[in-house]
Amino acid sequence: MSDPRAHARELARQSVARGDVTGWFEQLYLESERDGFAISWVDFAPNPYLVEWLQGQAAPPRGRAIVVGCGYGDDAELLAGLGLDVVAFEISPTAVARCRRRFPESAVEYVVADVLAPPVAWSGAFDLAFEAYTVQVLPGDARAACARSIAAFVAPAGTLLAVARSRRPEDPEGLMPWPLTRDELDCFLAPGMRLANLREIIEPGDPPVPRFVAEFRRS
């Protein structure tokens, strides 16, 4: 695979054109396992903004955590290592199977689930929700639906940490992954949720990559 991101974009384009906004993820993970090519977002390391956020907490978070679109499980394992009771889910059964193979002794509950139709039992059930880069790989109405669904996981007094590529409203939408505008970030503001902290980061690169790192709290 000469350009993994171009391949992912093409799978996304075909899938979305068929009206299936999530079908391409399983296809990508399956092909990657079969053909051995890299997936652009997989780096087999915890998200650096999650690591930073954890380091900035006066006390380590406690209770139940959920990791959205967990990929190959590195963020979930980091949280479980801190003593949190972690559920991590993916729409791709192949990715979930890989998590279980990578971490056979893990305390994390890895689940195949769709954030757009999650188990009812997850509503308000988590002290910490972590979302990195899932909303931005969904098109159209699925983006706001995804953000609202994630916000609904958060228990009273709980926290949601969301990381996403960002763009100004006047910038073109671009190609998948489609960065979030500031207005789209507000889709996490379900009733009872407030924005506790927002960092707007420009990651150096060619071109530089702007990101939101947003912390929401439920009152």
Ligand SMILES: C[S@@+](CC[C@H](N)C(=O)[O-])C[C@H]1O[C@@H](n2cnc3c(N)ncnc32)[C@H](O)[C@@H]1O
């Ligand atoms: C850009 S990747 C980010 C993966 C991981 N969070 C990370 O930061 O490395 C987005 C992930 O969300 C998963 N995903 C996409 N749509 C989903 C959905 N509707 N429900 C659950 N997972 C989904 C994809 O399979 C993919 O692994």
